[in-house]
Amino acid sequence: xxxxxxxxxxxxxxxxxxxxxxxxxxxxxxxxxxxxxxxxxxxxxxxxxxxxxxxxxxxxxxxxxxxxxxxxxxxxxxxxxxxxxxxxxxxxxxxxxxxxxxxxxxxxxxxxxxxxxxxxxxxxxxxxxxxxxxxxxxxxxxxxxxxxxxxxxxxxxxxxxxxxxxxxxxxxxxxxxxxxxxxxxxxxxxxxxxxxxxxxxxxxxxxxxxxxxxxxxxxxxxxxxxxxxxxxxxxxxxxxxxxxxxxxxxxxxxxxxxxxxxxxxxxxxxxxxxxxxxxxxxxxxxxxxxxxxxxxxxxxxxxxxxxxxxxxxxxxxxxxxxxxxxxxxxxxxxxxxxxxxxxxxxxxxxxxxxxxxxxxxxxxxxxxxxxxxxxxxxxxxxxxxxxxxxxxxxxxxxxxxxxxxxxxxx
Amino acid sequence: xxxxxxxxxxxxxxxxxxxxxxxxxxxxxxxxxxxxxxxxxxxxxxxxxxxxxxxxxxxxxxxxxxxxxxxxxxxxxxxxxxxxxxxxxxxxxxxxxxxxxxxxxxxxxxxxxxxxxxxxxxxxxxxxxxxxxxxxxxxxxxxxxxxxxxxxxxxxxxxxxxxxxxxxxxxxxxxxxxxxx
Numbered sequence: 001x002x003x004x005x006x007x008x009x010x011x012x013x014x015x016x017x018x019x020x021x022x023x024x025x026x027x028x029x030x031x032x033x034x035x036x037x038x039x040x041x042x043x044x045x046x047x048x049x050x051x052x053x054x055x056x057x058x059x060x061x062x063x064x065x066x067x068x069x070x071x072x073x074x075x076x077x078x079x080x081x082x083x084x085x086x087x088x089x090x091x092x093x094x095x096x097x098x099x100x101x102x103x104x105x106x107x108x109x110x111x112x113x114x115x116x117x118x119x120x121x122x123x124x125x126x127x128x129x130x131x132x133x134x135x136x137x138x139x140x141x142x143x144x145x146x147x148x149x150x151x152x153x154x155x156x157x158x159x160x161x162x163x164x165x166x167x168x169x170x171x172x173x174x175x176x177x178x179x180x181x182x183x184x185x186x187x188x189x190x191x192x193x194x195x196x197x198x199x200x201x202x203x204x205x206x207x208x209x210x211x212x213x214x215x216x217x218x219x220x221x222x223x224x225x226x227x228x229x230x231x232x233x234x235x236x237x238x239x240x241x242x243x244x245x246x247x248x249x250x251x252x253x254x255x256x257x258x259x260x261x262x263x264x265x266x267x268x269x270x271x272x273x274x275x276x277x278x279x280x281x282x283x284x285x286x287x288x289x290x291x292x293x294x295x296x297x298x299x300x301x302x303x304x305x306x307x308x309x310x311x312x313x314x315x316x317x318x319x320x321x322x323x324x325x326x327x328x329x330x331x332x333x334x335x336x337x338x339x340x341x342x343x344x345x346x347x348x349x350x351x352x353x354x355x356x357x358x359x360x361x362x363x364x365x366x367x368x369x370x371x372x373x374x375x376x377x378x379x380x381x382x383x384x385x386x387x388x389x390x391x392x393x394x395x396x397x398x399x400x401x402x403x404x405x406x407x408x409x410x
Numbered sequence: 411x412x413x414x415x416x417x418x419x420x421x422x423x424x425x426x427x428x429x430x431x432x433x434x435x436x437x438x439x440x441x442x443x444x445x446x447x448x449x450x451x452x453x454x455x456x457x458x459x460x461x462x463x464x465x466x467x468x469x470x471x472x473x474x475x476x477x478x479x480x481x482x483x484x485x486x487x488x489x490x491x492x493x494x495x496x497x498x499x500x501x502x503x504x505x506x507x508x509x510x511x512x513x514x515x516x517x518x519x520x521x522x523x524x525x526x527x528x529x530x531x532x533x534x535x536x537x538x539x540x541x542x543x544x545x546x547x548x549x550x551x552x553x554x555x556x557x558x559x560x561x562x563x564x565x566x567x568x569x570x571x572x573x574x575x576x577x578x579x580x581x582x583x584x585x586x587x588x589x590x591x
Contacts, residue, residue: 060545060546061544061545061546061547061548064546064547066555066562068531068556069555069556069562070562072562073562104436104437105436107436231464231465232464232518232519232520233519233520234465234466234467234468234518234520235520236465245492247492252492252495253495253496253497341435341436342435342436342441343435343436343437344435344437344439344467344488344497344499345437346467353467355467355488357470357486357488359472361477367477368472368473370468370470370486372467372468372470372488376523376527377468377520377523377524379523380520380522380523384519409546410546
């Protein structure tokens with residue numbers, strides 16, 4: 001099956017980045033798309049010279065679901081439920097990016113309570129996403145304890161999301177106009193209770209990993225990427241910051257009131273997998289800071305814009321008020337029309353720059369939606385990052401890029 | 411506001427008549443409408459100019475079929491300058507009859523996969539791209555899914571458990587007897 005002609009056939013039929021002709025000592029090894037360490041359905045065709053990776057070609061598209069085409073056929077409020085499912089470890093972030101873009105087109109601002117709530121929810125999502133990144137990265141290198149601990153912590157965050165929206169992951173809670181419904185009254189205490197114990201748990205992970213000889217051996221110096229390389233390959237997020245570039249869209253082009261919060265942009269200089277791990281761990285602490293500040297200033301008030309043409313009227317009003325009933329009907333059937341125009345408004349997702357480019361033709365369905373996803377852009381740098389590494393290094397390199405295949409393929 | 415954008419002057423100085431028009435998006439970012447022959451020049455000027463638009467957010471296509479204005483396609487380039495912390499967009503109108511645009515991989519290696527995706531979804535070819543192959547769809551796909559004349563759900567079903575798929579006579583039945591589900 002793996003005859004010389006078999007290899008040539010594979011090479012012709014697939015999309016190789018470089019015109020690589022297997023010499024006598026080079027073997028083409030396929031990793032994935034079904035593989036426990038590729039973080040999803042990612043196929044890597046490795047050109048190996050013994051243990052050394054001479055080249056790697058990522059083949060993606062195994063999770064391509066046609067989100068962008070589907071958006072064109074759904075009304076804006078229907079699109080919200082789709083947004084959760086692309087980067088499925090950052091559902092509220094996806095919701096937020098979409099909501100911000102649509103609100104820009106609508107020319108509206110959400111009420112202050114919704115603004116602050118959005119920041120809290122986005123940062124809670126960031127924390128649980130980084131917990132998964134660290135946990136699954138450790139699991140890939142056989143540190144099952146850390147994975148279990150991280151997912152145990154994550155359960156508490158999923159409980160918070162369930163408290164708010166009834167859903168653990170695909171909440172669709174942040175919508176154009178504000179939130180889906182108001183935060184429950186016990187929300188602040190529940191969140192503070194979760195965050196209270198988290199720094200000690202993170203210290204546990206540091207005890208298990210940060211000076212662990214096996215972890216250091218497999219992560220330090222692996223997948224080194226300089227700042228220049230990151231920038232020219234369009235890499236954003238923790239990978240970029242691990243190379244010393246202090247770029248964070250929450251600071252640089254703030255949205256949602258982020259300019260009012262006091263937090264640091266975590267960077268490291270080494271640009272290797274170990275640096276990326278430390279960046280994510282420290283970013284969790286910064287997110288905790290932001291959530292605590294936001295909870296302290298969470299104002300009372302409406303959670304959604306006061307415009308029944310955009311947001312559903314309260315349930316009670318529908319029974320009492322004819323206008324509210326009509327608005328509800330029109331919203332549920334026709335949806336709201338968004339003025340014609342285009343916008344691209346990226347946010348800082350746990351993986352980097354996430355932005356929705358929306359073209360509206362004035363109707364209640366988007367004309368074109370393109371999602372600029374960080375995992376797609378970051379994964380492109382994989383060959384440049386991994387060339388010359390050993391085969392075993394592929395695992396931490398992928399783990400440290402932290403791609404989500406739903407984000408890559410859409 | 412768009413007219414006084416320094417990026418406009420910079421690009422205009424670099425490519426002259428290649429700059430067809432200047433618009434603005436709803437976030438207040440400038441959109442430079444650039445003729446396809448000048449796209450490399452415009453990108454290089456913006457990347458190396460004073461503001462240093464070193465970050466290419468992405469390249470994607472739009473199909474204006476049905477909107478009835480001008481050329482059918484456009485390729486949108488979104489750039490970000492960390493120095494001045496702002497974005498600029500470039501739009502290249504592309505005719506349906508000749509959907510080719512010069513590639514900008516030499517300006518930003520990051521353009522590689524974005525151009526491949528635009529080709530995959532719209533059928534717009536990028537001249538000079540080192541490996542313009544499909545990236546999301548299977549390699550043997552013979553349609554461009556994001557074109558407006560391609561319907562949602564237009565992809566043929568490859569495998570089905572429908573016992574007697576009358577309209578798919580040659581599809582393999584996955585281990586099913588006739589009439590069983």
